[in-house]
Amino acid sequence: MKKFYFSEVLIVLLFACSLSHAQNKTEVKQIAGVPALFINEQLYSPFAYMSYLGEQKYYKEIAETGIHLYCFPAYLGDRGINSVSGIGTFRTPVWTGENQYDFSSIKTDFEKIIKVDPQAKVIIRIYLDPPLWWEELNPDASCQLADGSTFRQCFSSEKWQRETGEILKSCINWLSGSVYAKYLVGIHVAAGFTEEWFYHPKQYDDRNPVRFNAFRKWLRNKYNDDELAFQGSWGDSLVSFSTAQPGNISESRTHRWRNPEREQKVIDTYQFHSETLVDNIIHFCKIVKETSNGTLLTGAFYGYHYYVTDPRRGHGALGKLLKCKSLDYLSSPNVYNRVIGEDWPPMVAIQSVQLHGKLWLAENDTRTSITTLLKDRAPEVAPPGQYESGVWLGPEDMETSTSFLWKNAGRMLAQGYGGWWFDMWGGWFSSPELLKVIQKTNEFYSLFPMEEGKQMQSQVCVMVDEQLCFWDASYGQLAEQILSNRYLLAKTGTPYDLFLRTDVESIPANQYKVIWLMGFLELTAEERERIHNWQDKGIVVIWTDNEGTYVFNKKNDSREKDVITLSDSQLRKIFEDAGVHIYIRSGDVFYIGRNWLCIHSVFGGEKKIRLPFAAQVINPTDNIVMSDSTKTIKINMDGKSTIILRVNPL
Secondary structure, three states: OOOOOHHHHHHHHHHHHHHHOOOOOEEEEEEOOEEEEEEOOEEOOOEEEEOOOOOHHHHHHHHHOOOOEEEEEEEOOOOOOOOOOOOOOOOOOOEEEOOEEOOHHHHHHHHHHHHHOOOOEEEEEEEOOOOHHHHHHOHHHEEEOOOOOEEEEOOOOHHHHHHHHHHHHHHHHHHHOOOOOOOEEEEEEEOOEOOOOEOOHHHOOOOOHHHHHHHHHHHHHHOOOOHHHHHHHHOOOOOOOOOOOOOOOOOOOOOOEOOOOOOHHHHHHHHHHHHHHHHHHHHHHHHHHHHOOOOOEEEEEOOOOOOOOOHHHOOOOHHHHOOOOOOOEEEEEEOOOOOOOOOOOEOOOHHHHHHOOOEEEEEEOOOOOOOOOHHHHOOOOOOOOOOOOHHHOOOOOHHHHHHHHHHHHHHHHHHOOEEEEEOOOOOOOOOHHHHHHHHHHHHHHHHOOOOOOHHHOOOEEEEEOOOHHHHEOOOOHHHHHHHOOHHHHOOOOOOEEEEEHHHOOOOOHHHOOEEEEEOOOOOOHHHHHHHHHHHHOOOEEEEEOOOEEEEEOOOOOEEEEOOOOOOHHHHHHHHHHOOOOOOOOOOOEEEEEOOEEEEEEOOOEEEEEEEEEEEEEEEOOOOEEEEEEEEEEEEEEOOOEEEEEEEEEO
């Protein structure tokens, strides 16, 4: 009988342990022109499921659709994510005392999922706001209010960053050594109001000295230690780097645009305010990457410049965040104009996110006719009178609900991004009709090859300034008038790309026939020169500022004073005059791209789509070839419906 030495046994045990706790390698790589999700070197469907109140029966339903990617939340602290509504906590806290951790909630969530889906892959959303006991022990690292009290963390505090980072490392190390390691694929770092890296309202006027010191350090960096340049910018010969105070960003709302010659102090404060959040996201993403040896995916909510126009929220530094190599994906909900017949775009310049190699994952928190209320599902969490009306209610009928989900799916497919179906309180998608949409969306991604769809690429480029709201003294009301053009664009019958102003040098300008500078209050000399260059190439340029809209082309320039929001018919006319191909004129919500076509209609009826190329057209839901070669698609649609077609150019 063979004898085993202790060293041999140890090697065998270690090898067995490494197999049982095998780490996944999760990353984002470019494929067919967009960032895509890869797990263990294999292309992986970027569609997931999440619920705050995750239940096994709903996980089982989702697993049966073919989706095996899940998200669930974990909380370092013991307080709710919304400090205004008074919502309770969804889980027990992980950080229970100094050097004391409780991972039981994470274990429970994993067990619920893997018992019904052994193929599960999990991204954990970790909420980094601290527990109350930590705040009480660390007033120097907490937000300090005018009345002398404290409130959660100071986002400028290195102490908070350091200690929270240690907890994050401990959590990842525990996960890596646990039986759950083989299911874990990523960490979504979250903090602030509603987990979305917004400042809680009480944090707008944080008077902690560490914030003032961080602001002064930031000013030195911005002005290259040139105090004269700094004083000139602020219009204050007495201010210095050592005495500068942040501007008052809690002043009364006024319906006006700020004067750049007199209010640079406030603008600088907003920029610092935003970059502070971005620096924190970068800090925690680096910790995830370093602690996991680069194996875990990292992501966050940030950059809601296309919808959230209140600069106090702190979402005006996406351009800086997109340069972070430790960040893999970004996310936001779709905008909350959740009525039928409207586009619900993401809150961010998607093409800039993709340009910088980041995956976009939409949070499809789509309400349905079977949407539950929090008070009915978890009364111990629900504050009285909250989460019961308005946006928290779904449509009345299943046909509208199904149409909404198909619209979510069509946008994701046509623009080459993913997302999770966010079943907030549980049961929102628990019907055969809705589960079919989720199943088919996942199947489409798997069954049809990834295509760049060059023949149907957008001929319209929209550029937005994420710092537009900094100049809006109404805390976003004026900026929203300009950005509300987002709703008309999807009804023009042609696709558009959306980029940040800071990416102007990187956009594929030769692809476009129209470039719209939406919300540029002033043009720099470089931008004016660029407009001339675009005009010389035959590109029509639209410029909308706070006074009106200008159209520049080779033939003649025009100005529509006081016209800030255009109609879809006005835009369609400008686009068509510029030579942009108009696919459909019905005014329905229309997406096309990457060999996918989607129409979302309120009234239905016959729809005629004119393609600029001959194509094979497939109904992917039933996998029926509608035509082997056509340039015209005619379909009859029911009212309150959405259709998705596969269009393969010949």
